[in-house]
Amino acid sequence: MKIYITMTGPSDWAILNSLWAVVRLRNYIPDRIYILTIKKRRAQAELAKKRFTALLREFDSKPQIRIIQVREADFVGTGRHINSVVCEEKSQGNTVAIEVTPGRKALVAGALVPGIQGNADHVFYLYLEDFEYANNLFLRIPLTKQHSHDFMEEIKDA
Numbered sequence: 001m002k003i004y005i006t007m008t009g010p011s012d013w014a015i016l017n018s019l020w021a022v023v024r025l026r027n028y029i030p031d032r033i034y035i036l037t038i039k040k041r042r043a044q045a046e047l048a049k050k051r052f053t054a055l056l057r058e059f060d061s062k063p064q065i066r067i068i069q070v071r072e073a074d075f076v077g078t079g080r081h082i083n084s085v086v087c088e089e090k091s092q093g094n095t096v097a098i099e100v101t102p103g104r105k106a107l108v109a110g111a112l113v114p115g116i117q118g119n120a121d122h123v124f125y126l127y128l129e130d131f132e133y134a135n136n137l138f139l140r141i142p143l144t145k146q147h148s149h150d151f152m153e154e155i156k157d158a
Helices: 012-026 039-057 075-091 105-116 151-157
Strands: 002-007 032-037 064-069 095-099 122-128 146-150
Touching (some): 002 012, 032 039, 032 075, 039 064, 075 095
Parallel strands (some): 002 032, 002 095, 032 064, 095 122
Antiparallel strands (some): 122 146
């Protein structure tokens, strides 16, 4: 199974577009998704869940989607939580990707530790050259202005 761990953040579009980019540009179609969120962004996580379901239906996928609430600015606790999810999924033979694009720094820091330590197979980041496009759908942003990165792949190639 393909596992995708993502997080809420300031932009509703970043969480959707980053998954869309991974699906379209990297052919990574998740079977299970974990959305990490803080209490005040719970509604955003629920919206993302609906959008993920609609998007992935177009790729004949019906992923299991779980929302996990974490404490704001607790990067150590978040990192431990993500690490336990990664280890559990890896122990089942699954491929695990962590998406850091939409998250705020505390959540991203917590996600990068287990990712870069080598537990995750992929750590994805969608870089936008110009924030003029930040509030647009993936397909409305020129591909020349957005760049999909897999930090794990780039570390191996360095």
